[in-house]
Amino acid sequence: MAGTEIALPSCLLRAANLQIMGSGQGSVTTAGILAELPSLVTEIASGALAVDTLAVPLSQVEQAWNAPVAPGRRVVLTPRS
Numbered sequence: 001m002a003g004t005e006i007a008l009p010s011c012l013l014r015a016a017n018l019q020i021m022g023s024g025q026g027s028v029t030t031a032g033i034l035a036e037l038p039s040l041v042t043e044i045a046s047g048a049l050a051v052d053t054l055a056v057p058l059s060q061v062e063q064a065w066n067a068p069v070a071p072g073r074r075v076v077l078t079p080r081s
Contacts, residue, residue: 051074052070052072052073052074053073053074053075053076054069054073054074054075054076055076055078056076056077056078057077057078057079057080058077058078058079058080061077064077
């Protein structure tokens with residue numbers, strides 16, 4: 001998790017319709033995340049939830065980190081080349 005505090009200039013709050021929402025492990029309990037994993041795996045395996053991935057060997061992490069990726073596409077680092 002990122003940390004316990006955020007520095008946010010007050011002008012951003014006055015100048016925009018800003019909404020801050022949490023996501024991930026900090027906003028959902030570990031038990032809650034674990035409870036959802038079986039149904040998530042089922043959806044992915046059935047093809048109902050399409051995930052556009054780009055497999056990159058872990059040995060190329062630096063190149064993958066800096067390379068542009070199309071919107072919606074997710075880089076997945078693999079242990080072997």
